[in-house]
Amino acid sequence: MIFPFSFDTLPVSRWQNGGGETREIIKVPSPDAPFLWRASLATLNADGPFSLFEGVDRVITLLEGGPLWLRGNEINHQLERWQPWAFAGEWPLRSEGIAGAGLDFNIMTRRGRASASVQVVSSAHSPAQEGVAFVLQGTWELAGKQCHTRSGIAWQGDCPGIVLPRSDDALLLLAEISIL
Secondary structure, eight states, X not given: OEEEEEGGXXXXXXXXXXXXXXXXXXXXXXXXXXXXXXXXXXXXXSOEEOXXXXXXXXXXXXXXXXXXXXXXXXXXXXXXXXXXXEEETXXXXXXXOOOSOEEEEEEXXXXXXXXXXXXXXXXXXXXXXXXXXXXXXXXXXXXXXXXXXXXXXXXXXXXXXXXXXXXXXXXXXXXXXXEO
């Protein structure tokens, strides 16, 4: 199935740790866990701890605002705009240096059962069988529809076909899922 979405229409909920807001794009169920894989957009307004997710691999990409620091046990990583960063969901991290409102994209996969590859692209791609495409700027053709900044598609088991840039400034965040 292919699910079109836009930032403004996604439902808002509190973070697991209560420290912020998230907008869930897609959550693929698993019979023995809360999800097999999940993608969301999080609003960043203040420094604070990340929620812990045991047995989950995460990739975070800062979309707006920043840069900011992710710090924890021997980790001192500067998260910069449109630069995906992968980490284990059980790492005790906290964000520091948030100045004003920001936005990030998160993709989480159940370790040993699924994995994610996240990149920013500016040219046509034929994506994997599952994933998320989110327009960072410009116009893209996604699953036969014109999508603009802060909109996109998520899909599971039904490849959307080639994703095509339709403007000179087109940039797309492409998260592809491999089921192991």
